[in-house]
Amino acid sequence: MSKITGVGKYIPSKLVTNKDLETKLNTSDEWIQQRSGIIQRYWITEGETTSGMAHKAALEALKDAGKKASDVDAIVFATITPDYYFPGSGVLLQKMLCPERTIPALDVRNACSGFLYALSIADAWVKSGMYKCVLVVGSEIHSTGLDKSPEGRDVSVLFGDGAGAVVVEPSKPGEGLLVHKLHSEGEYAEKLMVQRPSSNDYPNRLDKDETVTDKSFFPVMDGRFVFKHAVTRMCEVLVEACHSIDVKPKDIDFVLAHQANMRINQMVLEQLGIPQDKTLNTIQKYGNTTAGTLPIGMDEAKRAGLLKPGQLVAMVAFGSGFTWGASLMRV
Ligand code: ACO
Numbered sequence: 001m002s003k004i005t006g007v008g009k010y011i012p013s014k015l016v017t018n019k020d021l022e023t024k025l026n027t028s029d030e031w032i033q034q035r036s037g038i039i040q041r042y043w044i045t046e047g048e049t050t051s052g053m054a055h056k057a058a059l060e061a062l063k064d065a066g067k068k069a070s071d072v073d074a075i076v077f078a079t080i081t082p083d084y085y086f087p088g089s090g091v092l093l094q095k096m097l098c099p100e101r102t103i104p105a106l107d108v109r110n111a112c113s114g115f116l117y118a119l120s121i122a123d124a125w126v127k128s129g130m131y132k133c134v135l136v137v138g139s140e141i142h143s144t145g146l147d148k149s150p151e152g153r154d155v156s157v158l159f160g161d162g163a164g165a166v167v168v169e170p171s172k173p174g175e176g177l178l179v180h181k182l183h184s185e186g187e188y189a190e191k192l193m194v195q196r197p198s199s200n201d202y203p204n205r206l207d208k209d210e211t212v213t214d215k216s217f218f219p220v221m222d223g224r225f226v227f228k229h230a231v232t233r234m235c236e237v238l239v240e241a242c243h244s245i246d247v248k249p250k251d252i253d254f255v256l257a258h259q260a261n262m263r264i265n266q267m268v269l270e271q272l273g274i275p276q277d278k279t280l281n282t283i284q285k286y287g288n289t290t291a292g293t294l295p296i297g298m299d300e301a302k303r304a305g306l307l308k309p310g311q312l313v314a315m316v317a318f319g320s321g322f323t324w325g326a327s328l329m330r331v
Pocket of ligand 1: 026027028031032035036111112113153154155157192222223224226227230260261264288290318319320
């Protein structure tokens with residue numbers, strides 16, 4: 001068995017309120033709060049990087065677990081906003097964390113479900129005995145890649161920057177990570193995407209000097225379509241995960257849900273008959289930080305004393321791909 005033994009987060013310092021976005025994006029604080037629940041988010045300042053934020057979150061998680069960087073056997077790094085097109089950000093974190101040790105670093109790019117995909121890999125590695133101490137991070141910088149004109153307002157108001165990390169280690173039978181259920185449906189890849197840079201461009205569009213005003217470098221989303229699928233799939237996968245270990249959604253003591261829209265999470269809990277006070281929403285403060293969201297939420301919940309020993313905790317996420325998943329753990 002394996003369990004999460006430490007958790008940490010890093011939030012950059014630049015506070016961006018809904019009011020700050022009103023003029024530029026032709027939006028309003030009222031619209032953003034009503035439709036999404038978001039009040040503010042944090043964006044990076046110059047010099048901050050996806051791997052650098054991950055490093056800070058990782059150090060917090062290692063401290064929480066009582067471990068040192070030299071104890072880490074492997075890294076799984078979830079992000080859709082890596083430092084470079086290639087290589088992935090995992091190797092940059094390896095360089096910051098333990099440059100003298102050539103531990104493996106794997107990159108996962110499953111958007112909002114990225115953390116759960118990454119966690120499932122760490123769990124399998126530890127359970128199989130391949131590695132004993134695996135660092136899982138989710139880190140995103142959205143602010144540098146958003147369309148900050150009125151045309152991009154439906155997407156750009158939703159995202160924030162931030163990083164979270166957990167340490168996964170062996171545990172006693174019956175405690176820790178119990179099950180992961182993961183899915184994908186590429187049919188809807190284009191419903192929520194950033195198209196470029198793309199290897200499909202031929203001849204290469206970058207040669208044509210079209211990059212500066214080209215909107216295909218910005219995220220686009222069919223919001224209502226994504227919303228409906230998110231509610232349906234998150235409910236389905238939570239039921240599937242519960243069924244696989246012979247419990248019911250009502251047996252879940254606490255839900256850590258991805259934070260794309262407060263209304264999505266409220267609907268999911270309502271449909272499954274789980275009381276709304278059995279979760280912690282962080283979207284008001286941070287917006288959607290994609291792969292960083294679940295470990296950030298876990299860190300907040302742990303520090304607030306909401307994760308108590310013996311509790312059955314569910315994690316659930318849905319995002320671009322489409323990809324979605326749920327994990328259950330006994331704290
Ligand atoms: N400010 C003001 N008005 C806006 C804004 C804005 N920021 N954005 C859109 N509008 C307008 C629209 O133009 C539209 O106007 P119209 O009625 O005159 O045509 C109106 O508001 C309603 O737009 P909708 O898109 O229908 O609004 P909706 O209630 O669906 O909310 C939202 C939009 C918040 C995007 C919602 O659909 C949503 O949250 N979708 C799911 C997001 C999600 O789950 N993403 C997955 C994770 S992200 C990832 O994986 C990377």
